[in-house]
Amino acid sequence: MLVGEMLNMIINKEITINELATMYSVTDQTIQRKIKKLGYEWDKKKSTYKYIGKSHQPLDTDFSTLFRKKQPSNYKRIQIKNKDKKKASYSKDTSDILDVLLVRTKSPPKRVYQGFYLDKDVLSIINSVPKNYKSELVNEALRKVFKEKGLL
Structure with a gap:
């Protein structure tokens, strides 16, 4: 997923930092640190990221390349029932990481x-x-x- 796409999805509330952390098998703080390292800062008043870096914006950078271990990019949703609650897990079978983003991991409260x-x-x-x-x-x-x- 490109940095520009990811930031737009966060701003539009299509994905959360927590969901990204789950997707990349890291903590929320790691995701926030990576975004900050890229030169972005969260503007609380406008609920958006603003670029404060010195070079050009890394909008076309693949976000998964910022992590040490290679992240799986192909997932398939598998439903597991646990005490009448559904939890989603993923396996490498489908074609695209967009499938993960389109299939919401959290149901509405x-x-x-x-x-x-x-x-x-x-x-x-x-x-x-x-x-x-x-x-x-x-x-x-x-x-x-x-x-x-x-x-x-």
Whole structure:
């Protein structure tokens, strides 16, 4: 993927830094460091990258060449079911890395953040659960009560 294409996709929110990191098997920070090394800086107010480098913009540079190990360029989506959640993984079978970008690795969120005031006794039970499972606990508890009342 060319640097110019990648930056446009990030700006247009067609791909995230996290998805790029997954694609290249590196961390988010590595992707951000590589973009900065190319001479680009994120402009928070305009939500865009601006070029601050001294030479011409490297828009036609292949981004994958910036990594030490050779990155696979051909992938095929394979669905794996794990506890009713789909996770995408990729194998070298199809023709193009565009397939990876066109096949979104993240589904749109099914959950919406909502804040509530909780009583201390209820909150102490919720806080006794590991951070990653708090939303699941609250959703399942409410779902159980709503099903019992015939609302779901």
